[in-house]
Amino acid sequence: MSHFLPVKLEHASRLINHGPTVLVTSAHGACRNVMAAAWSMPVEFTPPRIAVVIDKRTYTRELAAASGTFGICVPGAAMMDLTYAVGSSSGRDLDKFEAFGIEAVAGPVLGLPLIEKNCAAWLECRLIDEKHTEDAYDTCFAEVVAAAADPRVFSAGHWTLDDSNQPLHTIHHLGAGNFVRASAMEQARPLDAL
Template sequence: MHTPFPPHVLPVEPRHAYRLLNTGASVLVSSAHAGRRDVMACAWNVALEFEPPKLAVCLDKATLTRELVEASGSFVVAVPRAAQADLVATVGSVSGRDVAGQDKFSAFHIRHAPGTQVDAPLVEGCIGWLECRLIPEPHLQQAHDLFIGQAVAAWADERAFAHGKFLALEATPPEWRTLHHLGAGNFVIPGAQIKGRQLAPRAPS
């Protein structure tokens, strides 16, 4: 079938189409309930609303994190930094159900601090943390693995985020930049910063 595209524009397999969009910062989602705790990597996440601050994360049905989030009604989203790439790759590849006799925090010596508003732990060394209360949406959770949370507390390390925004790239050491997952354990970090200018509209012809 003829396409309007030049020869160098090729079709993408549907199973890989998400990778065209999935270049935002990867996050860690931690949870805890009844003496159990878990942490997983999550590349599928999005901010939803300013006031009250809401966000959404995708949690697969097979994950222990999802089980604990559903049971506890809360979770923490942490924004890891480039220096934590090995940690993100590890907790994104290993299930909390497969770490015999312990959890990922103890198995991989993950330093953490208690949440201030929720029971889920805060992974230390990250750029920022959002403590979230789950907004139950059973249909979205079951049909689309989509979990919506309202941030009830947020924290950030001023070495990367201060005064309500990320620092300019030239002021941010490479190890303090965000991680962006490209698939198969590959990440990129921001390497250059540009500023767009607003274009003037063309006069009607």
């Protein structure tokens, strides 16, 4: 039984608004894969659209192109080592879900393998046909068709990241396996012009 709750599509972009490192999941026929991606961003709120850089040499890109879909999972701090591990091995050599003992749930709209344990949220995405940017910049545009989150960190369209839920704080890759966590949530104070 999933502990995740659906996220309204108009709030889906907020799940990656702050630049977390994500896991990209994919499946085609009997094959499936998961990789890490530091480079993603929303590009539109409504309809919810995102862009993510997926190297054309990866198995993920091959599966995503074949199925026209991919999943985005937002790992929490408890999943840092695993995030780095799936970012450092190829799904052509092994089923990373099996190899690293990662439990997958099936997405409600596209049936993609998604990860909930130690993740803060996931999004199911349908690729938008943008061959030029895929070729030139490995940048894949996609529309979000379903999203859900762990209500301990994201509910009613808002993140709550505090001391009570540190294992689910998003992680942000600096490079070479070094991550920072999103912490110390704070509200900006309004400033008047001089």
